[in-house]
Amino acid sequence: MLLPFFTALREAKVPVSLKEWLHLMEAMDKGVAGRDVEAFYHLSRAVLVKDEKHYDRFDQVFGKVFKGLEGVSAGEEITADIPEDWLRLLTEKYLTDEEKAQIEALGGFEQLMETLKQRLEEQKERHQGGNRWIGTGGTSPFGHGGYNPEGVRIGGPGRHGRAVKVWEKREYRNLDDTVELGTRNIKVALRRLRRFAREGAAEELDIDGTIDGTARQGWLDIHMRPERRNTIKVLLFLDVGGSMDGHIQLCEELFSAARTEFKNLEFFYFHNCLYEGVWKDNRRRHSERIPTWDLIHKYPGDWRAIFVGDATMSPYEVTMPGGSVEHWNEEAGAVWLKRAREQWDKSVWLNPVPERHWSYTPSVNLIGEVMEHRMFPLTLEGLERAMRTLAR
Numbered sequence: 517m518l519l520p521f522f523t524a525l526r527e528a529k530v531p532v533s534l535k536e537w538l539h540l541m542e543a544m545d546k547g548v549a550g551r552d553v554e555a556f557y558h559l560s561r562a563v564l565v566k567d568e569k570h571y572d573r574f575d576q577v578f579g580k581v582f583k584g585l586e587g588v589s590a591g592e593e594i595t596a597d598i599p600e601d602w603l604r605l606l607t608e609k610y611l612t613d614e615e616k617a618q619i620e621a622l623g624g625f626e627q628l629m630e631t632l633k634q635r636l637e638e639q640k641e642r643h644q645g646g647n648r649w650i651g652t653g654g655t656s657p658f659g660h661g662g663y664n665p666e667g668v669r670i671g672g673p674g675r676h677g678r679a680v681k682v683w684e685k686r687e688y689r690n691l692d693d694t695v696e697l698g699t700r701n702i703k704v705a706l707r708r709l710r711r712f713a714r715e716g717a718a719e720e721l722d723i724d725g726t727i728d729g730t731a732r733q734g735w736l737d738i739h740m741r742p743e744r745r746n747t748i749k750v751l752l753f754l755d756v757g758g759s760m761d762g763h764i765q766l767c768e769e770l771f772s773a774a775r776t777e778f779k780n781l782e783f784f785y786f787h788n789c790l791y792e793g794v795w796k797d798n799r800r801r802h803s804e805r806i807p808t809w810d811l812i813h814k815y816p817g818d819w820r821a822i823f824v825g826d827a828t829m830s831p832y833e834v835t836m837p838g839g840s841v842e843h844w845n846e847e848a849g850a851v852w853l854k855r856a857r858e859q860w861d862k863s864v865w866l867n868p869v870p871e872r873h874w875s876y877t878p879s880v881n882l883i884g885e886v887m888e889h890r891m892f893p894l895t896l897e898g899l900e901r902a903m904r905t906l907a908r
Contacts, residue, residue, distance in 0.1 A: 520546075524577045525564065531845040532564045539563050552580070568797055572690055688786075688799050705899035706777045709748055709820070709906050718742050751815060753858065755825025756785050756798060758841075763868035766894060767824060769864070774822075778782040784811070788829040789849030789883070791840060792855060808852055812859045821856060821863035824894070827883040828869065834857045834882045847864055853886045863887070864902040 518541075525532045540563045543549070549556040557578060565574050630708070718740040729737030752774055754767060772782055784794040784806065793805035832839030834849045857863055865883060870894040874880045884891040890905060892898040 521560075521577070521581045525574065528573045528577050530565065530570050530573050530577065534655055534674040536564050569690065571797075596627060608660050625629070631881055687863045702773045702896070702899065703777055705896055705903060706773055709750075709778075747780070748778060749815075749819045750774065750778045750782070751811070751819050751821045752781060752783040753790065753794065753821065753823045753825075754783060754785050755823075756790060757787050759826055759828045760868075763826065763894075766868050770824065770894065782815070786825075788825070788841060789833050790823070790852045791843075791849055792847065792852065808855075812855060815860070817859060817861065819860055821860035822902070823863070823865040823887075823908075825865070825867070826866070826869045827867055827880040827891070828877050829879045831878050831882060834886070850882070850886050857887065862906050862908070863890065864905055865891040866894045866898065866902060871898070 522532065522537050539561055543559060543563065544556075549559045560578075561571070561574055565571060720741050722741040724740040725739030725741070726737065727741055730776075752771070754771065760767070771783070772785075784796060785798055785801065786794050790808065792808050794808060794811070795801040795805050797804065830839065830841065833841060836848055837846055838844050839848060865887045867880070869877075869880070874884070874891075881890075890902075892902040892905075
């Protein structure tokens with residue numbers, strides 16, 4: 517029964533060996549996972565996957581082979597006492613442009629959150645299609661499936677991209693650093709950021725030195741030297757989830773090229789804006805966060821910092837404490853970005869959104885100002901400009 521799973525993993529180029537597969541069978545025979553699908557998922561991933569960069573492909577294969585079985589992953593429950601069926605979209609209400617133009621924001625982030633608190637205390641039943649209560653459809657600032665220019669989305673998929681806060685647990689996937697590029701141009705652009713030196717153990721044959729030494733000594737005089745390496749050290753910060761889902765392929769190509777070109781590379785994920793914590797694995801981003809202060813203390817100023825993101829978010833996320841769409845941040849995103857800029861003054865922001873569209877999004881301009889206008893489009897020309905800036 518499980519043989520198709522093994523075959524599918526091999527076809528997806530997840531390096532699963534026969535020995536690891538036999539270990540999994542042995543664990544199953546001893547009842548380690550029992551009959552629980554979620555337990556089997558975690559057991560098989562722990563035994564079969566040797567590198568976390570293969571987690572995404574493993575999940576895809578697992579979902580395909582065992583489709584229809586529930587319990588592979590469980591999300592966190594919403595902590596407020598809101599009935600689950602409130603979060604299901606029962607109706608959709610499409611408004612005309614004139615109707616949308618008549619809807620106004622509640623008066624700022626703090627007033628919006630205060631109003632949400634009052635609604636939770638007052639509301640006693642499910643609601644849909646209205647303009648006041650928490651529900652589905654309609655024009656209320658709270659709920660999902662409707663329209664409001666500035667609101668809090670509670671559960672469900674986003675529709676208009678206007679929410680200033682999202683009340684749910686969202687899962688993001690890691691970027692795959694083994695993606696094969698369709699073009700070598702991104703790698704060529706990244707090579708503008710190079711500084712070569714010979715460091716480390718003498719493991720490379722020095723042909724010129726060997727010839728010269730042999731000629732001088734009269735016998736074979738072998739000379740070795742350290743390998744010539746690019747000594748540039750790079751911190752890569754990658755925005756994931758939300759509006760970045762549409763740019764995954766381009767970001768994976770950049771990520772793959774960077775892993776090839778920079779031997780001294782450390783990467784971290786964030787969502788929308790830099791805050792007090794980043795993470796290395798999107799599946800453990802809630803439990804294994806790395807304090808941003810630790811990075812500032814660990815990596816000195818000679819590292820180059822590259823931020824990759826569309827900078828598309830509510831302006832509150834940049835300017836206000838508590839403005840993060842997913843959690844309550846004690847300090848505004850702009851505060852953390854400024855600290856990063858002060859620590860790594862050779863830093864740039866790469867934006868996958870075409871530059872001609874930047875002026876339509878206030879948050880892009882805010883991020884650009886914090887980065888001291890070192891924001892470049894994620895194009896070949898933009899990459900070349902960014903690398904020249906980092907190389908100065």
